[in-house]
Amino acid sequence: MSHLMGSIPTHYFINLFFLKWVKHVDEQGRAYFYNADGTRSEWTLPNYNASLQQQKEIVKSRSLERRLQEPVVLTKWRHSCVVLDTNDKDFPFPAKNAFPENGSSPSSPKHQTTDQEKYGLLNVTKITENGKKVRQNWMSSWAVLQGSSLLFTKTQGSGTGWFGVNQSKPEFTVDLKGASIDWASKEKSSKKNVIEMKTRQGTELLIQSDNDVSIMEWFNVLEYAISNQTVESEEALDDEMPDSPGLEKQDKEKDHKDSKKLRSLKISSSIDSSEQKKTKTKLKKFLIRRPTLQAVREKGYIKDQVFGCNLSSLCQRENNTVPKFVKLCIEHVEEHGLDIDGLYRVSGNLAVIQKLRFAVNHDEKLDLNDGKWEDIHVITGALKMFFRELPEPLFTYSHFNDFVNAIKQEPRQRVQAVKELIKQLPKPNHDTMQVLFKHLKKIIENGEKNRMTYQSIAIVFGPTLLKPEKETGNIAVHTVYQNQIVELILLELNSVFGR
DSSP: OOOOOSSOOOOEEEEETTEEEEEEEOTTSOEEEEETTSSOEESSOOOOOOOHHHHHHHHHHHHHHHHTTOOOOOOSOOOEEOOOOTTSTTOOSOOTTOOOOTTSOOOOOOOOOOOOEEEEEEEEEEEEETTEEOOOOOEEEEEEEETTEEEEESSOOSSSOSSOTTOOOOSEEEEOTTOEEEEOOTTTOSSSSEEEEEOTTSOEEEEEOSOHHHHHHHHHHHHHHHHHHHHSOHHHHHTSOOSOHHHHHHHHHHHHHHHHHHHHHHHHHHHHHHHHHHHHHHHHHHHHHOOOHHHHHHTTSOOOOSTTOOHHHHHHHHTSSSOHHHHHHHHHHHHHTTTSTTTTTSOOOHHHHHHHHHHHHTTOOOOTTSGGGOOHHHHHHHHHHHHHTOSSOSBOGGGHHHHHHHHTSOHHHHHHHHHHHHHHSOHHHHHHHHHHHHHHHHHHHTHHHHOOOHHHHHHHHHHHHBOOSSOOSOHHHHHHHHHHHHHHHHHTHHHHHOO
């Protein structure tokens, strides 16, 4: 294909409503015509005929075909000719480099991407913006198509230049990159000649003009601009002329912020990784140097709790065979509560009991004469809780069945059998049991004041001091035996713990 150098030849602009043909003369003086979108060229101007509605249908067809990047062949179009100079700034399409090959039939000229420009009054309304519904009223707006942007303003600019003096800033700008365009349905608008445009940013707007020719031209130009943008590379898109000084500044600021944020993330990630390594190293060294639990306990840094502690371990820690807390409670009750009605049967305030439990477990200096513990039922409740929370009951699991069998024997044999079993218990269990039962005996001896009997004490302490390791379906039967064993020991206290 030859390229005409030197003087620029005269061109003619043919307006086929929405399809524009350009007349050109080659070096041999032969005239030919090509349509401005570069899809077809002819030696003679095609003669077509179609109604406006048919034109819209064909535009839809062309829009689909263009997306598929296939050539377009139009038939039966009526045309009107308007002679324009292609150097005129109103001319919307380039005409350079569009020559048929010498000595051959004309072929579709190779398209060169340039920034086309079109402007005019349009009616416009937004349906959605950034994916959100923002239905606005129709407004008349001065529209300017420039490169890949469609700009709207309230006032008309002078000529085609957008950045002239005393011109208002755009009301809003539509990015045509990745956009789609079609004729709007009646559901979208009841007006005629309405174009529906959707952008990749989630903006949807309607464009309308009462002038049939004008709206067809706008549709063709916009569709042409959009299709051009889809085939350009990302590098070409980045190199486009900025839409406006304000937009350019915003883009630069955004790029700067994104770059700064990326560097910050990389630095932060690097710092986090470094800090994690340091933390892991320090933690590893600490774990290696960390003393054993036994060593810490031996130095007195950690002490086991009193409630819920194994009885033998607690007594060993306190260097005694009876826990200090048990003796402390018994002494306090015998000094202040022997005449209190319902002693050990009446429950104390659980919240206060828990506070006392906490104080004992944390080795706080405990004074049961403190006003906080003035309710004697709090002291008795804490003592019952201590025995209830032992990991193994005072009458050990291994001896439970033996005690049950002993209580089933003849009355004369029961006492001796129970006495022998108690002797087999560990020393802390034996001594603690002896101190506790002697105390309970004193409670019963003051029964006229506190109304506590052998049977009532046995009911309270039986299930607490004596229970099987695994509960079975014989709970009721076990309860009877538990109470009988405790009651027997209280009745025969001197015989059981005597020589």
